[in-house]
Amino acid sequence: MSAQPAPGGAGVAAPEVALRITDVGMRFGGLWALSEVSFDVERGSVLGLIGPNGSGKTTLMNVISGVYKPTTGAVTYAGKRIADVPTHDVCHLGIARTFQVVKPFASLSVRENVAVGAMYGRNGGKRSTRASFERAQELLEIVGLARVAERPASDLTIPDRKRLEVAKALALDPDVLLLDEVMAGLNATEVDEALELLRDVNRRGVTLIVVEHLMKAIVSISTTIVVLAEGKKIAQGAPSTVLASPQVIEAYLGSRWVKRQEQLKTIEAQRAEAVQIQPPEATA
Amino acid sequence: MSVASTGAVLRKIGLGGITGNRTALLISLGLMALLLFVPLALPGYQTLFRTTLVFVALAYAWNMIGGYTGYVSFGNMVFFGLGTYCAALLSARGIDNLVADIALAVVVNAAFAAIIGFPVLRLKGHYFGIATLGTALAVTDIVGNLDVFGGTGGLAVKQVDEAHFAIYYYAAWLVAAGAIAITFFVARSKVGYAFVAIRENEDAAAVLGISATKYKILAWAISAAIAGAAGAVYARGNGFIDPSIAFAEDFNVYPIVMTLLGGTGTVAGPFVGALILSAVNETLGHTFLKLHSLFFGAVIVLVVLLLPRGLVWLIGLRGGVRTWVKSLQGYKA
Numbered sequence: 285m286s287a288q289p290a291p292g293g294a295g296v297a298a299p300e301v302a303l304r305i306t307d308v309g310m311r312f313g314g315l316w317a318l319s320e321v322s323f324d325v326e327r328g329s330v331l332g333l334i335g336p337n338g339s340g341k342t343t344l345m346n347v348i349s350g351v352y353k354p355t356t357g358a359v360t361y362a363g364k365r366i367a368d369v370p371t372h373d374v375c376h377l378g379i380a381r382t383f384q385v386v387k388p389f390a391s392l393s394v395r396e397n398v399a400v401g402a403m404y405g406r407n408g409g410k411r412s413t414r415a416s417f418e419r420a421q422e423l424l425e426i427v428g429l430a431r432v433a434e435r436p437a438s439d440l441t442i443p444d445r446k447r448l449e450v451a452k453a454l455a456l457d458p459d460v461l462l463l464d465e466v467m468a469g470l471n472a473t474e475v476d477e478a479l480e481l482l483r484d485v486n487r488r489g490v491t492l493i494v495v496e497h498l499m500k501a502i503v504s505i506s507t508t509i510v511v512l513a514e515g516k517k518i519a520q521g522a523p524s525t526v527l528a529s530p531q532v533i534e535a536y537l538g539s540r541w542v543k544r545q546e547q548l549k550t551i552e553a554q555r556a557e558a559v560q561i562q563p564p565e566a567t568a
Numbered sequence: 569m570s571v572a573s574t575g576a577v578l579r580k581i582g583l584g585g586i587t588g589n590r591t592a593l594l595i596s597l598g599l600m601a602l603l604l605f606v607p608l609a610l611p612g613y614q615t616l617f618r619t620t621l622v623f624v625a626l627a628y629a630w631n632m633i634g635g636y637t638g639y640v641s642f643g644n645m646v647f648f649g650l651g652t653y654c655a656a657l658l659s660a661r662g663i664d665n666l667v668a669d670i671a672l673a674v675v676v677n678a679a680f681a682a683i684i685g686f687p688v689l690r691l692k693g694h695y696f697g698i699a700t701l702g703t704a705l706a707v708t709d710i711v712g713n714l715d716v717f718g719g720t721g722g723l724a725v726k727q728v729d730e731a732h733f734a735i736y737y738y739a740a741w742l743v744a745a746g747a748i749a750i751t752f753f754v755a756r757s758k759v760g761y762a763f764v765a766i767r768e769n770e771d772a773a774a775v776l777g778i779s780a781t782k783y784k785i786l787a788w789a790i791s792a793a794i795a796g797a798a799g800a801v802y803a804r805g806n807g808f809i810d811p812s813i814a815f816a817e818d819f820n821v822y823p824i825v826m827t828l829l830g831g832t833g834t835v836a837g838p839f840v841g842a843l844i845l846s847a848v849n850e851t852l853g854h855t856f857l858k859l860h861s862l863f864f865g866a867v868i869v870l871v872v873l874l875l876p877r878g879l880v881w882l883i884g885l886r887g888g889v890r891t892w893v894k895s896l897q898g899y900k901a
Contacts, residue, residue: 349775371774380775387772389765391833396586400765403758404777413758456777 302327302460302491303348303379307357310343310515317343318354318515325460330482330492332506332523334499336536339512341495342384345464348493349381350374361460376406380458382449384465384495388437394448395420395433401455423451427481442469450481460491467498475501503527511535586764587755588834592880596836599843600748604741607734614737618805620846621740625798626823627830627838628747629791634824635832636755637787638767639689643700645820646707647677647792651799652806652814653711656723659804664726666739669800677796678789689784692770704815712811722810725803736805743797744839750790752835763787764833822849825864828871831878840879 303325310318318340325331333341346352348359353367360366361377369377389397398420402411411419424430427447432440440448446466453461467478479501486492486505496502502509503523511519511526513535519526526532534542587593606617626648634640651673658669688699711717728735754760762783765773770780803809822845823838830841845867852860874896875882882892 351771351775370779371771372777372779375775375777383772383775387769387775389768389772391768392586392761392764396761400761400773400778401776403761406777408758408777413756413761416758452776 300327301325302329302361303493304360305344305348305357306360308344308347308354308359309356310340310347310352311355316355316515318347318512320357321512321515321517322357323510323517323520325491325493326508327459327491328486328489329507330486330494330505332502332509333493333495333512334497334502334509335512338514339535340515341512342464343515344512345381345462345493345495349379349462372404375404375456375458378406378457378459379462380405380453380456380460381462382446382453382464382466384468386442386445386449388440388445388448390436390438392437393434394429394437394440395424397437397448398423398451398455401452405456405458407457420451420455423454426454426484427451428477443474446470446478454485458490460493461485462493462495464495465497467496467501479505499527586760587752588831588836589880589883592831592834592836592840592883593752595883596748596839600745600839604738607737614734615805616846616850618737618740619802620842621737621744622798622802622805623822623826623846624744624839624842625740625747626795626819627826627842628744628751629794629798630823631751631827631832631834631838632754632763632791632794633787635827635834635837636751636760636763636767637784639784639787640693640697640824641700641788641791642697642820642824643702643704644791644795644823645815645817646700646704647681647795648799648802648819649708649711649811649814650677650680651796652803652809653717653723653799654796655800655803656718656725656809657716659725660718660723666735666801666804669804670739670743670797673796673800674793677792681788681792682785685785685788686781689781689788704820708811708815711814718810720811722808722813725807725809727804727807733805736801739801740798740805743794743801746797747794748835748839750794751838754790755835759783759786767833821864825868825871827878829867829875829879831880834878834880837878837880844879 301324305324306322308318308321309316321340321344333344335341343352347354348366350366350369350371358365358367361379364377366374366377366379389400392400395417399416402408402416402419403413408416421430421433424433427450429444429447429451432444437445437448446469450463450466453463463482467475470478475498482492482494482505492505494502494505506523508520509523509526510517511532518535519529519532530542603617603621607614610617626644629647630641630644633644654673654676655669658664658672684703688696688703691699712720717723727733754763762773762778765776765778766780766783774780799814803814806813823842826841826845827838828841829845830839831837845864848863849860852863871878
């Protein structure tokens with residue numbers, strides 16, 4: 285990643301930085317949920333954010349989307365510190381998110397839920413109520429919820445609520461879309477559909493930041509992966525290299541597991557040696 | 569209203585849309601049109617129906633902030649009271665014009681709501697309710713102790729001669745009709761969706777680009793303006809105002825009960841509730857002089873327990889009693 289600071293954004297050539305996370309730390313009471321996290325997100329890329337439970341992924345999503353103000357450091361987008369922007373204006377900058385714990389407006393219909401986003405999102409000022417509903421219908425068709433458009437949002441199954449979250453976020457016409465575990469609870473076919481949808485969204489020029497537990501899904505969609513563990517960034521790079529990194533394996537499976545793997549390896553090696561020695565005895 | 573329970577209720581019924589049940593709305597508009605003929609057909613009941621129309625407007629005022637936006641205000645009588653004093657003060661200065669009364673009441677109240685709303689609307693739930701009640705009580709005391717407002721002695725409000733009294737009735741009708749129209753058009757507009765989004769989940773609304781502070785203040789200002797207009801008309805019709813009339817608890821509690829009974833967050837609900845409760849109140853008030861306030865308490869308890877979505881919701885109910893019973897189970901679960 286390029287290290288030269290470019291405050292004011294407006295990168296002209298080559299990989300343009302959409303979002304810059306600089307030395308972000310987030311403290312809750314005595315606990316640092318995040319510390320010294322820095323990375324850039326290139327425009328048009330798909331960044332996978334992974335890490336074990338409690339590693340600070342959702343906290344980082346909340347910092348990026350302006351829900352939390354970071355204790356140290358800053359997230360900048362197009363030269364603006366997100367912490368300085370009121371929550372309701374973050375989406376007007378072009379950043380949208382979904383929530384891991386879905387938040388539908390229960391008494392509104394599915395279509396109305398999405399239409400609210402279209403009304404008040406980035407292009408909301410230009411949209412009439414009718415145009416917002418038309419946009420909502422388009423998005424419902426894209427995410428596959430058109431069949432339940434008239435139902436109350438509280439009526440949806442969990443996978444459908446996740447789809448609704450995505451549709452609501454897309455209704456804001458974002459440049460950067462933060463997806464917090466939208467594939468959790470989906471079956472294999474649904475995951476494939478979801479991935480296809482996200483690829484399609486990305487092809488339209490939307491930068492994605494994806495938090496997901498499903499390794500297969502995240503590897504297949506991400507261009508870059510950032511790994512968090514205990515609030516710190518422990519690895520960053522292309523999916524294959526990151527997942528092969530011993531540090532990452534240790535973070536996921538524990539130091540004891542790594543040690544045990546090493547022990548197993550030495551035992552294997554010893555056995556192999558032993559086997560090589562033994563055959564003559566056996567034949568004897 | 570928790571998300572899960574509301575969902576269980578709505579599952580069977582479907583939604584009436586953001587304006588609520590359409591049949592109920594048409595019935596209400598029909599009745600509203602009929603009310604226009606009261607001065608001609610039932611001149612003896614003019615005062616009664618005028619008061620009813622004032623309550624209709626007050627119920628709509630409360631519905632805007634309490635029903636649509638989900639901020640349960642217990643201090644809306646302060647706006648009614650300020651409205652009555654706008655008319656009384658104009659009258660004391662020799663200005664006797666209903667349009668001026670209403671205009672002043674609307675402007676003063678909207679401004680007052682915006683100023684008070686800035687700190688008060690930061691509070692949620694019970695805290696907001698208590699803060700609004702506190703504000704109302706404080707204003708009542710301030711008004712009662714200032715000579716400009718005539719202190720506790722009150723102020724006379726100049727009226728037209730008896731032969732033209734119907735003008736106050738029509739003014740009340742117009743204010744009530746205006747309240748219904750405003751509610752209808754606001755609910756269907758982008759603004760209405762912002763109010764409902766705030767009611768359902770303020771944080772989620774903010775993420776979708778809705779400035780909660782801005783729209784809450786707007787909802788309260790609209791609520792205050794409607795209540796103020798109702799107050800101005802009431803003062804002219806009554807001919808006299810003092811703090812015990814202007815800030816009477818009735819103008820605070822009745823509109824809430826009426827809206828709950830009819831259906832919160834709907835366009836027809838406040839009208840249906842106001843009409844029914846006014847009628848019942850009038851009958852009971854004659855028969856049992858003091859006991860009738862007990863009745864209101866009973867209505868609140870019964871409505872909250874048995875009909876949390878109000879009477880209007882029953883009109884469009886598919887599946888009859890069974891759906892209703894199921895919906896109650898949903899609420900308890």
